[in-house]
Amino acid sequence: MSIREKILSDVKEAMKAKNEFLRDTLRTINAAIKQVEVDNRIEMTDEVVLPILQKEIKKRQDSIELYIKGAREELAKKEQEEIDVISKYLPQQLSDDELETVIRTIIIKLGASSVKDLGAVMKDAKEQIGAKAETKRISEVAKRLLS
Template sequence: MTIRERILEDIKTAMKEKDNFKRDTLRLINSAIKQVEVDERVEMSDEKVLAILQTQIKRRIDSVEQYKKGGRDDLVQNEENEIKIICEYMPKQLSEDELRAEIEAIIYELGSGANIGTVMKIAKEKIGARSDGKSISDCAKKLLS
């Protein structure tokens, strides 16, 4: 079962269980997936769906920061709950040590030609949705300096 199929099934389940918050969150995610599908005229693979989910999580994290600055704790909680629901569809995230090991291996493969750009490009391809871009970038910068 693809991630998209799982999301659609979970929307149905949430409707049956009258879990409006989860239903609405999943509908927003499905809508974002459909929008990309229509705009790019492509069939959505799991990799593309994961990229969309990462973007949705990042947007919500940014919103949480803004709401905290504005003192809107009610909206902070709402966004954090949405993040939890979206994270259910993401692969297990790498720990700091695992991420460090992956990036060290990439740097070792590249040898003296390793720079942040090439390391990031290869790391994003190799690691994919198992870690966010910011974590990869921070780790790569530490290791390269």
């Protein structure tokens, strides 16, 4: 079962359970996926859906920061709950040690020696790691290792 099929199935389950929050969150995610599908006229595979889910999580993380600055804790909490729902559809995230090991291997393979090589390292890391780590985490580790 693909991620998209799982989301649609979970929407139905949420409707049966009368869980409005889960239903609405999953419908929002499905709408984002459908928008990309329609705009780009492509088949939605897991490889296409995963970056969309990561983007949706990033949007909510940005919103949380703004809500906290604006002293709107209840809205920040709601956004965090949505992140928790969306995260269930992403693969298991790499630990800091695992991420560092993968990036060290890439740096050695590419012969990267300074921050000037960050672009090449990031390109390779994104291809190899995919949705198993956020781009921000990958970037932070790569910068630290190249410094």
